[in-house]
Amino acid sequence: MPTFAIAFPTIDPVAISIGPLAIRWYALAYIAGLLGGWWYARALVRRPGLWSGAGPQPTQTDLDDLLVYAALGVVLGGRLGYVFFYNLPHYLAQPAEIFAVWKGGMSFHGGLVGAALGVVWLARRRGLSVLTMFDLAATVAPIGLFFGRIANFINAELWGRPAPNFPYAVVFPGAGPVPRHPSQLYEAFSEGLLLFVLLALVVRVAGFRRPGLVAGAFAAGYAVARSVCEFFREPDPQLGFLFGREVSALEGGVTMGMLLSLPLLAAGLFLIWRALRREPLPAGGRGAAA
Structure with a gap:
């Protein structure tokens, strides 16, 4: 028996209800992440010292x-990523539910691809460096990750693996009476707060003068943090472990989250290597994109 198990706090997933209109914490988390990232990005653009030698600098309008x-x-990519990677047979049988986003089902890796395509499109249209815009977007991304994982906890979803002997395990509604790791909070800390601090340090030291460095640090850092947290997180029930077998709370098979993080880790390490071996871009105006 656990020495101390925490009952899940009674939190209504609906934050605000006005007549038939219901605003959920999950929606507020997306809004907070996007607006918080936008505000932080605007603050970074106002610091010219970070951009010396970084090539074309985005304007406030660009942001x-x-x-x-x-x-x-994020929304389109996250939904399509979940459909294709996590529950494709279900949606092939019931294609109308692909659009039922209110029922849940979003993939971070899909959202990342969708956001990256949006960044590429904007950068090419405005004559900005694609890699530098990736760096800027990566710097602020942990803000959204933090709020998103907190929303997962409030919604009592994506809970952790059973941890009957962990003193601060949580009994989640809908997950049975067994105490579980609050893996959503682990992810909020590692993918959100810790990664935010790491990237802020990289920006402080190198600014945006080496295109791809911050984006690479984000990709590699997220891949490592997500893979570690997957050891504490219960695999999606429709997938389970892709291969391997669970042995304890710290050991187990490979999950979809781990598998999707491998190419992200490889891309991140490549971007870091590429950025460090090249000289910083020369300072310039809104000229050719790099």
Whole structure:
């Protein structure tokens, strides 16, 4: 028996209800992440020392438009990623439910691809460096990850593996009477707060003068943090472990989250290597994109 198990706090997943209109914490988390990232990005653009030698610098208008492109990319990519990678047989049988986003089902890796496509589109249209815009977007991305994982906890979803002997395990509604790791909070800390601090340090030291460095640090850092947290997180029930077999709370088979993080880790390490071996871009105006 656990020495101390925490009952899940009674939190209504609906934050605000006005007549038939219901605003959920999950929606507020997306809004907070996007607006928080937009505000932080605007603050970074106002610091010219970070951009010396970084090539074309985005304007405040560029960032306003980036918010829209990123939001669309996250939502569309996140939904399609979940459909294709996590529950394709179900949606092939019931294709109308692909559009039922209110029933849940979003993939971070899909949202990342969607947001990246949005960044590429905007950068090419405005004559900005694609890699530098990736760096800027990566710097602010942990803000959204933090709020998103907190929303997962409030919704009592994506809970952790059974941890009957862990002193601060949580009994989640809908997950049976067994105490479980609050893996959503682990992810909020590692993928959100810890990664945010790491990238802030990289920006402080190198600024945006080496295109791809911050984006690479984000990709590699997220891949490692997500893979570690997967050891504590219960695999999606429709998938389970892709291969391997669970032995204990710290050992187990390979999950879809781990598998999707491998190419992200490889891409991140490549971007870091590429950025460090090349000289910083020369300072310039809104010229050719790099």
